Amino acid sequence: MMERLCFHCDNSHFQCLRWRGFTTTSFLSLLIRFSSHLLLSSAYNPPDTYFINSGSSSSVVVNGRNFVGDANPTSSFSVGQSSTVKDDNPSASSLPATARIFKQQSSYQLQTTVNGTYLVRFHFYPFSNLADALFSVSASGFSLLSNFSVGNSSNPIQEFTVPVEVGKFTIDFTPQGSSFGFVKAIEAFPAPEDFISDETPHVTPVGSGGSYKGLLSRALHTIYRINVGGETITPDNDTLWRNWIPDDAKLVYPDAAKNCTPSV
Numbered sequence: 001m002m003e004r005l006c007f008h009c010d011n012s013h014f015q016c017l018r019w020r021g022f023t024t025t026s027f028l029s030l031l032i033r034f035s036s037h038l039l040l041s042s043a044y045n046p047p048d049t050y051f052i053n054s055g056s057s058s059s060v061v062v063n064g065r066n067f068v069g070d071a072n073p074t075s076s077f078s079v080g081q082s083s084t085v086k087d088d089n090p091s092a093s094s095l096p097a098t099a100r101i102f103k104q105q106s107s108y109q110l111q112t113t114v115n116g117t118y119l120v121r122f123h124f125y126p127f128s129n130l131a132d133a134l135f136s137v138s139a140s141g142f143s144l145l146s147n148f149s150v151g152n153s154s155n156p157i158q159e160f161t162v163p164v165e166v167g168k169f170t171i172d173f174t175p176q177g178s179s180f181g182f183v184k185a186i187e188a189f190p191a192p193e194d195f196i197s198d199e200t201p202h203v204t205p206v207g208s209g210g211s212y213k214g215l216l217s218r219a220l221h222t223i224y225r226i227n228v229g230g231e232t233i234t235p236d237n238d239t240l241w242r243n244w245i246p247d248d249a250k251l252v253y254p255d256a257a258k259n260c261t262p263s264v
Contacts, residue, residue, distance in 0.1 A: 055084035055098035080106035135181030
């Protein structure tokens, strides 16, 4: 299994995504047009939404999202064999200090009523010894995280786009060796129509090489989401509850660029 890189971009925002696929072909990069700036202010109400507060019996509202405690699962989702843990010294995270622990392979099952591309986010803010966890995560037959340790990651929130069909959407957590897995919260909801194009130019290190089709059948892993020439955008200011970072730290030659605001 190889990992791929692709970019979603327009003239003011872009996302760097890693393609999670089962293939042994050579490395490629994909450049995709993406109108993400329209979603920063446009209203969007996804038909299915799952905001799960893992390891808790209570619900909490964060940036307009109602995270439902999974200790009392509803008819729309269920949780496999696992346990819960609570932090006695809560951190700065806006979510309650609880998590669900997986000491053997287990899963969440979500009932879905629409086909399409779903945005799926896992919150892994660690506390106690959770930073020592080593585990893998898969969904709908796609490997999303392999031998993952939040202690080795700079981002406690891992986001993916995953093709989902009507029925049961299963998310599996698999501990590695004698370790364990955990999750603090889960988000899963359909992305807007045309959020991802199925066809894109195929760009290799030596130049363009035709086009690539089939992105809608792939799971993509968000690596960076950058607001070019702008400031940080937090989830409470984004329709899809995304976080955007400024591009200043990513510029190879910062003195050769300057910010500007186009006139309307």
